Amino acid sequence: MRSDIVKFLALVTVIGGGIIAAVILVFRDNGGSSVCDQPLPPRGESDISQMGFQAEDAGLASVIDAASAGDLQGAQEAFFGDVRSFTYGVDQPLREADEGLAKELCEAVNEVEEELTVDRRADRVALEATRVRELIREAAAALGYARPGE
Secondary structure: OHHHHHHHHHHHHHHHHHHHHHHHHHHHHHHOOOHHHOOOOOOOOOOOOHHHHHHHHHHHHHHHHHHHOOOHHHHHHHHOOHHHHHHHHOHHHHHHHOHHHHHHHHHHHHHHHHHHHHHOOHHHHHHHHHHHHHHHHHHHHHOOOOOOOO
């Protein structure tokens, strides 16, 4: 009888934990707010100009090359610094021009950050950094600059 009670309580705990996790995921994904819902604060100085976009494009190429070669440390070193700072610095002016694109860029940058620091999958870093690079090119055009790399 005692073992039946222990099994029952264990089952209730597992089911209860699953329900709580499901509720958290539902509210996080659909009802919760995202860090990208608000403008990002700048991280240092960023040159939001044609040259700044060109430098960002080249920096992202370094991230992509390192990650494509399986070098997560190199990808981190290339990303965290000027490349990441630029994405934060361009957020506010981009939101004024195209809020949807700014949010999309913010979310893509968050994916790169997560892959570099949590999941640590080089192939995903390369893929997500490529997405950030394309969004940066779109951001340049939205702000009236030539798309870098073209």
